[in-house]
Amino acid sequence: MPNFDTLPLSRNCADICGNKIIDYMPGMEFFGADERAEINDVLETGILFRYNHEAQRNNIYKARELEAAVAKLVGANYAHAVSSGSAAALCAMVAAGIGAGDEVIVPPFTYVATIEAVLLAGALPVFADIDDTLCLSAEGIRKALTPRTKGVCLVHMCGQMADMDAIMAVINEHKLVLVEDAGQAMGASYKGVYTGLWGRAGAYSFDFFKIATAGEGGVMVTNDEQVYQIADNYSDHGHDHIGTNRGMEQHPIIGFNYRISELHAAVGLAQTRRVPMIIEQNNARKKQLMERLGQVPGVSFARLPDPDGDSATFLNLLLPTEAAARQTVAELQAAGVGGFNYWFTNMYHFINQWDHIKTMQTASALPIEKFGAPQDYQTLDLPNAQHVIGRLISFGIRASWTADEVDTLAGQIEAAVTKAVGVEV
Numbered sequence: 001m002p003n004f005d006t007l008p009l010s011r012n013c014a015d016i017c018g019n020k021i022i023d024y025m026p027g028m029e030f031f032g033a034d035e036r037a038e039i040n041d042v043l044e045t046g047i048l049f050r051y052n053h054e055a056q057r058n059n060i061y062k063a064r065e066l067e068a069a070v071a072k073l074v075g076a077n078y079a080h081a082v083s084s085g086s087a088a089a090l091c092a093m094v095a096a097g098i099g100a101g102d103e104v105i106v107p108p109f110t111y112v113a114t115i116e117a118v119l120l121a122g123a124l125p126v127f128a129d130i131d132d133t134l135c136l137s138a139e140g141i142r143k144a145l146t147p148r149t150k151g152v153c154l155v156h157m158c159g160q161m162a163d164m165d166a167i168m169a170v171i172n173e174h175k176l177v178l179v180e181d182a183g184q185a186m187g188a189s190y191k192g193v194y195t196g197l198w199g200r201a202g203a204y205s206f207d208f209f210k211i212a213t214a215g216e217g218g219v220m221v222t223n224d225e226q227v228y229q230i231a232d233n234y235s236d237h238g239h240d241h242i243g244t245n246r247g248m249e250q251h252p253i254i255g256f257n258y259r260i261s262e263l264h265a266a267v268g269l270a271q272t273r274r275v276p277m278i279i280e281q282n283n284a285r286k287k288q289l290m291e292r293l294g295q296v297p298g299v300s301f302a303r304l305p306d307p308d309g310d311s312a313t314f315l316n317l318l319l320p321t322e323a324a325a326r327q328t329v330a331e332l333q334a335a336g337v338g339g340f341n342y343w344f345t346n347m348y349h350f351i352n353q354w355d356h357i358k359t360m361q362t363a364s365a366l367p368i369e370k371f372g373a374p375q376d377y378q379t380l381d382l383p384n385a386q387h388v389i390g391r392l393i394s395f396g397i398r399a400s401w402t403a404d405e406v407d408t409l410a411g412q413i414e415a416a417v418t419k420a421v422g423v424e425v
């Protein structure tokens with residue numbers, strides 16, 4: 001059994017979020033002196049804005065440091081911090097050249113932000129099927145291709161990674177633009193290449209529920225200098241950030257404000273430094289859970305195309321049937337066990353919950369309403385998505401769990417599954 005007693009940090013999640021919140025990823029678990037010190041650096045100068053004010057800021061540039069830390073973590077040539085993971089996804093899309101009228105293949109299992117980013121870029125989402133990796137499959141992408149397909153927004157879900165060899169074969173064969181929404185998978189990799197860096201641009205979320213949190217924030221990564229430049233300009237009203245005369249710089253493109261504040265960046269910076277430790281600790285706990293639960297009849301797991309690249313923020317259980325999954329959820333609830341997501345019905349991450357997208361409820365007209373939707377979103381046929389997500393229960397893993405706590409949870413899950421599979425007709 002792994003030794004979990006050597007955690008380098010105190011467990012003080014209860015200070016900030018109570019003991020009950022365990023159904024998401026662990027950044028929020030570790031909030032302490034490092035975060036406070038980074039914030040204090042900013043408070044001491046009073047410069048909360050990421051650009052300019054050179055004379056007053058005492059060389060404190062937290063957004064820049066966050067970008068350098070993320071670039072180092074994942075081996076990216078460029079990283080650009082913005083106000084949210086949603087904004088990072090939009091910047092990635094726009095900087096990759098996706099725009100009005102372009103068809104972009106998207107998964108039906110993702111946070112709805114992915115779909116919003118495509119729509120706000122003016123593009124047209126085309127839903128394609130997933131597989132047991134919880135991500136778009138190469139086969140699903142192939143089936144969704146049309147002569148108007150410009151790109152794919154691949155989402156790496158639940159801390160894991162998509163099956164990249166198969167997906168890159170389709171991307172390369174059809175010369176598609178690949179953008180990755182790795183909002184839930186910063187630090188995950190496939191055969192040594194990190195999620196977010198397989199295509200033209202990728203996005204990570206730093207919201208309160210991610211492996212590293214800034215409170216609110218996001219980071220776009222790319223290996224392409226031009227893509228980075230566009231994102232940098234686009235996220236700040238098109239300013240080119242050359243020179244020190246704020247407001248009188250050149251504006252090569254039209255943009256908008258998706259800037260991150262120095263305070264948020266300061267928190268994100270301290271948290272990013274914790275990510276390698278969190279991934280290591282998560283993996284030890286996930287391994288223990290999988291070894292034990294793998295023996296339980298009826299339990300299997302979402303496929304990990306590269307088990308060594310798991311960020312392990314979630315244990316992703318697959319039950320034999322949707323009925324068994326629903327009954328397992330009921331048994332867990334009856335036993336007072338929390339900390340899991342049944343995305344099929346409970347969460348805002350699956351197409352079955354997106355009536356507003358299916359019926360295109362908009363505040364004011366979006367480009368898609370002028371171009372026409374490429375699919376009838378109300379009659380989509382995505383059988384694997386229904387089959388996989390109906391059977392999926394994801395437990396958020398906490399890097400601070402003791403071995404005993406992991407053991408107790410494994411026992412609770414085993415008891416719930418055994419009852420559920422037993423009563424299934």
Ligand SMILES: Cc1ncc(COP(=O)(O)O)c(C=O)c1O
Binds near residue numbers: 110111114
């Ligand atoms: C896959 C994915 N993409 C994008 C986002 C949006 O990130 P944010 O909440 O930082 O805007 C999320 C957040 O949950 C997500 O899970």
